[in-house]
Amino acid sequence: MRKNAWGMTRGGLFCCGLMAAGMALQLAVGPLRWDALAWPLNGVCLFVLLTGIVLMHLCRRKVRLFRWMATLQAGIPAMLTCAMLTVLMGVTRQVPTGHAPAEPFGITAMLSFWPFVLAYFWLMLLVGMVTLTRLRPRWRNVPFLLNHLGIFIALVAGTLGSADVQTLRMMVAEGKTEWRAVDVRYRVHELPVAIELHDFSIEQEPMPVFKSDVTVYTKNGLVVRDTIRVNKPLAVRGWKIYQYSYEESRPEVGDISVFELVRDPWLPYVYLGIFMMLAGAVALFFGREKDDSQQAEGFDKGHNVSSPVLAHNSQERSELTSDSNSILTSKT
Amino acid sequence: MQMISWNDLWLFALISLLLWVAASWLSLRGGSRKAVCLLAIGGLTVFGSYIGLMWHSLGHPPLRTMGETRLWYSFFLPLVGLITYSRWHYRWVLSFSTMLSTVFICINLLKPEIHDKALMPALQSPWFAPHVIVYMFAYATTGVATLLALWQLCRKQDQLAAIDNLTRVGLSFLTVGMLFGALWAKEAWGNYWTWDPKETWAAATWLCYLIYIHWRRCRPAAVRPALLWLLLCFVCLQMCWWGINYLPSAQGMSAHTYS
Numbered sequence: 369m370r371k372n373a374w375g376m377t378r379g380g381l382f383c384c385g386l387m388a389a390g391m392a393l394q395l396a397v398g399p400l401r402w403d404a405l406a407w408p409l410n411g412v413c414l415f416v417l418l419t420g421i422v423l424m425h426l427c428r429r430k431v432r433l434f435r436w437m438a439t440l441q442a443g444i445p446a447m448l449t450c451a452m453l454t455v456l457m458g459v460t461r462q463v464p465t466g467h468a469p470a471e472p473f474g475i476t477a478m479l480s481f482w483p484f485v486l487a488y489f490w491l492m493l494l495v496g497m498v499t500l501t502r503l504r505p506r507w508r509n510v511p512f513l514l515n516h517l518g519i520f521i522a523l524v525a526g527t528l529g530s531a532d533v534q535t536l537r538m539m540v541a542e543g544k545t546e547w548r549a550v551d552v553r554y555r556v557h558e559l560p561v562a563i564e565l566h567d568f569s570i571e572q573e574p575m576p577v578f579k580s581d582v583t584v585y586t587k588n589g590l591v592v593r594d595t596i597r598v599n600k601p602l603a604v605r606g607w608k609i610y611q612y613s614y615e616e617s618r619p620e621v622g623d624i625s626v627f628e629l630v631r632d633p634w635l636p637y638v639y640l641g642i643f644m645m646l647a648g649a650v651a652l653f654f655g656r657e658k659d660d661s662q663q664a665e666g667f668d669k670g671h672n673v674s675s676p677v678l679a680h681n682s683q684e685r686s687e688l689t690s691d692s693n694s695i696l697t698s699k700t
Numbered sequence: 701m702q703m704i705s706w707n708d709l710w711l712f713a714l715i716s717l718l719l720w721v722a723a724s725w726l727s728l729r730g731g732s733r734k735a736v737c738l739l740a741i742g743g744l745t746v747f748g749s750y751i752g753l754m755w756h757s758l759g760h761p762p763l764r765t766m767g768e769t770r771l772w773y774s775f776f777l778p779l780v781g782l783i784t785y786s787r788w789h790y791r792w793v794l795s796f797s798t799m800l801s802t803v804f805i806c807i808n809l810l811k812p813e814i815h816d817k818a819l820m821p822a823l824q825s826p827w828f829a830p831h832v833i834v835y836m837f838a839y840a841t842t843g844v845a846t847l848l849a850l851w852q853l854c855r856k857q858d859q860l861a862a863i864d865n866l867t868r869v870g871l872s873f874l875t876v877g878m879l880f881g882a883l884w885a886k887e888a889w890g891n892y893w894t895w896d897p898k899e900t901w902a903a904a905t906w907l908c909y910l911i912y913i914h915w916r917r918c919r920p921a922a923v924r925p926a927l928l929w930l931l932l933c934f935v936c937l938q939m940c941w942w943g944i945n946y947l948p949s950a951q952g953m954s955a956h957t958y959s
């Protein structure tokens with residue numbers, strides 16, 4: 369227990385150190401520029417991250433630090449740090465994405481706030497290390513792997529991939545073809561896809577829905593004719609085209625339809641992670657933890673309104689009943 | 701075949717509700733589990749057929765108006781209730797789901813004007829109803845876990861097994877709700893996670909519950925801090941659910957203002 373307690377304290381101290389380092393970085397170099405991470409740099413980061421995790425895992429017998437990284441004593445303080453920073457984000461008014469923070473520390477642009485980024489990075493590293501320790505193909509490892517590998521994949525693909533997400537607005541007048549679009553900072557981009565707007569209309573039934581009748585052309589000769597409406601985006605060659613809004617008919621140009629074009633090359637991996645976690649949640653719902661089989665009898669009778677369905681073993685339970693308020697007393 | 705309409709709702713609803721109430725009553729009395737499940741499935745079949753027939757006569761899935769969405773609530777709530785019951789045998793759970801379902805059926809019967817009140821387009825999505833329903837169940841299971849935790853803290857009675865289990869079930873619902881939300885947001889807005897205040901609080905809440913289940917494995921003997929933490933988790937959940945509507949930092953920031 370002594371050792372465990374030390375493990376958890378170390379986890380906390382480590383996170384404090386990480387926060388301090390993050391704060392220093394923040395003051396030294398300013399908020400993290402996510403867009404600097406665009407391909408191929410994020411690919412390099414991914415390679416370094418995965419190799420690093422595997423190497424640390426392989427050296428775990430020699431290096432205590434690496435062994436400790438795959439334990440709950442390291443993981444819980446990391447989750448706590450992330451939770452606290454997330455709550456801090458929840459109680460501060462955030463500036464829109466891509467804007468500079470509204471105060472000197474940078475917490476109003478939390479996603480670019482170094483301590484926040486480092487905390488989540490640490491969590492990601494730990495969950496990656498934990499995953500490797502249980503990679504053996506056993507049935508009872510499956511729920512564990514779905515949850516932990518799932519969140520690892522989703523976190524990695526979501527964060528590293530974020531710089532490659534392109535979100536652009538394109539305005540097309542009726543009868544015209546457009547291939548230029550602007551990003552959030554109003555920079556103009558020429559795209560490999562062009563949209564020709566045949567007709568823009570507003571469906572009134574059962575409530576106003578904008579829809580655009582379009583033909584989409586791509587550079588390599590693909591031509592798609594379709595209707596885009598709110599909630600019914602069109603997918604063409606890695607781009608998703610959403611109906612965003614419209615501008616009232618102006619005498620000289622007619623209706624203008626505004627589209628949002630989104631490209632997210634890492635999305636399949638994020639989805640992979642999300643679906644693994646969904647399966648993991650189902651497993652969490654239906655699963656029993658080890659050692660509860662001998663108690664299944666008791667719970668099947670269900671005498672109690674909230675029939676105790678056992679999430680832990682009997683030894684633990686008797687220990688708790690006999691001694692439920694002595695905090696942090698231990699098995700030693 | 702004759703087309704079915706809102707006017708026929710009361711008949712289907714009445715039969716389903718009778719079956720669900722019978723199931724709830726039987727399960728509260730600790731009756732045969734098989735009979736409980738059969739009654740609940742009977743109710744689901746009747747209500748499900750109504751939705752199916754409506755779908756058929758509308759020519760599109762009934763997802764476009766408030767009233768149509770409420771049909772799905774009334775259907776899925778008892779379904780999730782039944783799944784939870786058949787897995788964990790909590791006797792109260794069917795009464796809870798039947799009660800909620802009744803509320804939505806009554807709204808549909810008593811306020812027919814909502815049948816025509818169209819949803820904003822972003823909400824007309826197949827992900828919407830499951831997202832909301834799963835969260836309702838998460839609120840219910842974690843709510844009961846919180847009450848039991850309070851009970852144990854005050855009365856020193858061991859409820860830990862049930863608390864742990866409800867929290868696990870609650871966390872799995874929270875996870876599903878959150879991820880359905882992400883998939884839906886991707887479909888509707890092109891971005892699966894925008895860190896708007898609701899999503900931020902959802903992430904914080906999820907992390908807090910995650911800490912609880914990991915803490916319980918790590919320090920099974922440190923019960924009191926775990927239970928106190930669980931209370932904090934529930935506060936966080938309340939923040940996520942309705943608290944942010946009153947939070948100054950979240951005013952005018954959320955895409956979730958309709959909720």
Ligand code: HEM
Nearest residue numbers: 438439440443491494495498508512515516519875910914
């Ligand atoms: C986010 C970072 C996470 C970290 C650092 C982490 C860390 C850990 C660690 C160290 C263990 C103990 C492993 C062992 O005893 O072999 C564990 C177990 C567990 N974790 Fe996580 N975890 C994370 C996320 C999650 C998520 C997202 C879930 C589910 C929603 C989850 C559910 C569980 C469960 C159910 C166990 C016990 C399962 C078993 O032993 O089979 N964890 N976790």
